[in-house]
Amino acid sequence: MARRPRNPAPAAPAPVTVTVCRGCCCGTSAKHPGVDHGGQLARLREGVGEAGTVRAVDCLDACGHSNVVVVSPSAEGRRAGGRPVWLGWVLADDMIDDVVGWVKAGGPGVVPAPGVLDLQEFTVSRRVRDGLPG
Secondary structure, three states: OOOOOOOOOOOOOOOEEEEEEOOOHHHOOOOOOOOOHHHHHHHHHHHHHHHEEEEEEOOOOOHHHOOOEEEEOOHHHHHOOOOOEEEOOOOOHHHHHHHHHHHHHOOOOOOOOOOOHHHHEEOOOHHHHHHOOO
């Protein structure tokens, strides 16, 4: 008797993902004295909550823009044409608040970046972009 394949439960739509560089110069007080790197990461995670995912990675290889944060669109944002947005020099609390607000509002492709974040945006080289883990 042939078995019918089970239909897997539909996967939850991919949320906005915030990737924070924390393993190299971005996450050290040596390069940015006075910045509470652990506090920033905790504020992002708490603020974003269920609206997205926050992950810390070792190095994004864009050290000239330290502290680097990448905001990647949700599935909805990608369908609307959104692409990952690389933000540099994310050092102040108001920038963290703007990232949190943006994620909660829908992120890239759904709503434009708020506040001063458009001034923090930079373009990463294809070499760096293609070398990043999925």
